Amino acid sequence: MINFISWLLLSTAIAEDISSSETAYTGATILEGDWEVQFDTVTNIEDEVVPSTYAFFEGNTLYVGNSDDNGNTVDGIIEFFWFQSSIDRGTDFYVAVIKARTSPGDDCYWAPWLSGYDCHLWADEYQDFGEYPVLSVEAFTDVSREAGAFRWDWSVPFENYGVDAYGQISFSNQYGIGSTAQTGMEGSAMSALNIPDNTNINGVPVNGGAEASASVQSKGYISSEYKVQTQYDVTLYEWDVFVDGRANLMAWDMYLNLGVRDNQSAYHEYFLAIQVEEGQPFMLDELNLLGNFDTGWWNPFRTELGLSVKNIQIYQPVWEEINEEEPEVEIDTGTEEEVAEEGEEETVTEKFDTGNDEPLEIDDSNSDSFATGCSVSRLPQNSLLYTLLPVALLIRRKRQC
Numbered sequence: 001m002i003n004f005i006s007w008l009l010l011s012t013a014i015a016e017d018i019s020s021s022e023t024a025y026t027g028a029t030i031l032e033g034d035w036e037v038q039f040d041t042v043t044n045i046e047d048e049v050v051p052s053t054y055a056f057f058e059g060n061t062l063y064v065g066n067s068d069d070n071g072n073t074v075d076g077i078i079e080f081f082w083f084q085s086s087i088d089r090g091t092d093f094y095v096a097v098i099k100a101r102t103s104p105g106d107d108c109y110w111a112p113w114l115s116g117y118d119c120h121l122w123a124d125e126y127q128d129f130g131e132y133p134v135l136s137v138e139a140f141t142d143v144s145r146e147a148g149a150f151r152w153d154w155s156v157p158f159e160n161y162g163v164d165a166y167g168q169i170s171f172s173n174q175y176g177i178g179s180t181a182q183t184g185m186e187g188s189a190m191s192a193l194n195i196p197d198n199t200n201i202n203g204v205p206v207n208g209g210a211e212a213s214a215s216v217q218s219k220g221y222i223s224s225e226y227k228v229q230t231q232y233d234v235t236l237y238e239w240d241v242f243v244d245g246r247a248n249l250m251a252w253d254m255y256l257n258l259g260v261r262d263n264q265s266a267y268h269e270y271f272l273a274i275q276v277e278e279g280q281p282f283m284l285d286e287l288n289l290l291g292n293f294d295t296g297w298w299n300p301f302r303t304e305l306g307l308s309v310k311n312i313q314i315y316q317p318v319w320e321e322i323n324e325e326e327p328e329v330e331i332d333t334g335t336e337e338e339v340a341e342e343g344e345e346e347t348v349t350e351k352f353d354t355g356n357d358e359p360l361e362i363d364d365s366n367s368d369s370f371a372t373g374c375s376v377s378r379l380p381q382n383s384l385l386y387t388l389l390p391v392a393l394l395i396r397r398k399r400q401c
Contacts, residue, residue, distance in 0.1 A: 023079065023097055027176075027226030029317050031080040031094075033057030036315045045290050045306035053307050064289065066307040070119050071105020072293045074305050076137075081228050082317055083177050092316055093151075093177050094282065095228055096272040102135045102291030102305075103265040109296040121266055122292035122302050123259035129300040132292040133253040134239075134266040136306075140286040143248045147283065148276030152245025153219070154188045156271035157252065161216050162203065162240040164257075167196030168233055171216070175271045176227030187220025188271065193231070228271070235264045266291065274314070284312035 031037045034057045042055035044066055055064045065075035077099040082092065108119035121134040143149050152158065156173045163169065170193040177186045192201060192215075197208035206214040238258040244251040252270055256262060276282040290306025 023228065023230045025081055025228040027223070028081040028083050028095075028228055029319070030060050031082055031314065031317060033060045033062060036082075036317050037062070037080050038313045039309050040311040042307055042309050045288065045304060045308060047308065055307070055309055062309075064307055064309055066305060068105070068303070068305050069107070070293070070295055070303070071107045072119055072291070072295075072303065072305050073103045073105070074101070074289050074291050074307060075103075076100045076289045076307075078287070080314060083226055084319070091278050092276050092280070092282075094274040094276070094314055095175050096139075096274070096284075096287075097228060097230060098137055098270045098272060098287075099230075099232070099267075100135055100137050100270070100289050101265050101267040102293075104263055104293055108294075109298070111296070111298060117296075118263055120259070120262040120294040121256055121264075122294050123256045123262040125259045130302070131255060132302050132304075134256045134291055135254040135268060136288070136290045137252045137268075137270055138286070138288040138290075139250045139272055139284060140288075141248050141282075141284055145283070147280055148274060149247035150245065150250045151273035151275050152247070152250055154186065154271075154273040155245060155250055156188045156190050157217060157241055157243055158188060158219060158245060159217055160240070160242050161190075161201070162238075163192075163216075163234075164200040164238045165196050165234075166198060166237055168194075168235050169196060169199065170194045170231060170233050171269070172229065172231045173269055173271055174222050174227055174229045175273060176222040176224075187218070187222045188273070189218035189222060190216040191218075192216055230269050232267065232269050234267060235261065236266060237261050239266075241268070262294070276314075279316055281316075282314040284314065286310060287312060 037057075037060075039055065039062075041049065042053050042064060044050050044053055050066075052068070053064075053066045055062065057063075060079060062078040062080075063076075064078065065073060067073045079097045081095050081097065083094070102121065104119035104121055106118050107115060108117050109115050110117040122132050123134075124131055139150065141148065141150065154175060154177075156175055172191045172193060173189075174191075175188045191213060192199075192206070193213050194210055195206055195208045195212040195214060199206055199208055201214055201216055206212070236256060236258075237260055238256070240255045240257065242253045242255070244253075250272055252268070254266060254268055256266065274282055274284075287309045288306060290304060292302040292304050295303045
């Protein structure tokens with residue numbers, strides 16, 4: 001158990017040391033590892049499950065790699081992005097950013113009986129028998145399922161290129177796809193930055209300098225709102241990258257033309273563009289990373305090392321489309337509400353407690369004085385005179401008697 005934990009920590013440290021490049025993205029969502037992106041297993045290049053291979057998610061980043069007894073290593077860092085603008089097009093667009101590196105070890109043979117010497121990348125030189133790539137990345141999918149395909153026209157690089165640079169050179173990869181309002185705004189580009197003097201790109205001399213830049217290849221128009229962009233360094237001097245792009249295959253092979261820097265790591269970044277029907281998962285059947293090494297001048301044959309990640313499944317992330325609230329619109333029905341005329345009074349009935357169970361009800365519908373509060377009697381104004389008249393007549397009769 002302790003050995004396994006030590007191996008896992010060491011593998012993570014090696015993978016994190018691949019590149020100091022940064023990946024920036026706008027209008028895109030990075031997919032969640034082990035949930036929106038899943039895979040079955042990882043093997044070596046001979047489809048054998050061996051302890052030296054590894055593949056695991058750390059957050060949303062997939063780390064993969066393999067090593068051999070000579071200390072040679074192949075490592076990769078992979079992240080998957082979904083473009084929010086793809087919903088308006090009826091399909092989902094994904095891009096896998098693949099950062100791959102092969103590094104020669106330090107336990108090779110100067111002679112069959114002398115070990116402990118530096119290994120080298122396989123360069124196109126007289127002591128190396130045949131031409132083999134120092135770094136290869138291959139992606140396969142089965143298009144017979146009719147469930148998505150590779151957009152080889154927007155992947156980066158999308159065509160062959162070559163560089164002769166006697167010094168470290170920086171590159172920038174970009175891929176973007178616009179929204180409905182930006183119909184047709186789709187493109188990819190690869191640019192060279194911080195170019196050394198006397199550099200040739202695709203056989204053409206370019207201006208060098210710390211602030212110099214040049215286009216390696218570009219296509220279409222890149223949206224500023226929906227794009228993924230990376231920047232990285234390559235330490236090799238002379239190399240060529242050959243691209244084989246189809247709906248079911250994307251392959252990049254990097255060849256080293258000069259052995260001056262064959263003891264350095266071969267590093268490159270690739271953008272794998274994917275298109276699938278909206279809401280449907282995409283199956284990436286195989287993703288292979290491999291390299292070829294020179295383990296000694298006396299051995300004219302290459303040593304191949306690699307890994308294969310099987311059955312990578314990509315799912316659309318959970319998202320909510322933002323809809324702006326529409327203002328309420330008043331509809332005229334053509335009718336007017338009836339308004340009560342001023343001065344019209346309602347009939348009010350009040351109840352008073354008389355001390356018994358039956359309340360006394362007073363109806364003031366016919367009494368203006370009660371309504372105004374000026375009188376509390378319901379008798380006529382001369383009712384008192386009629387009441388006192390009989391009393392006066394009795395008093396007068398007694399006096400006569």
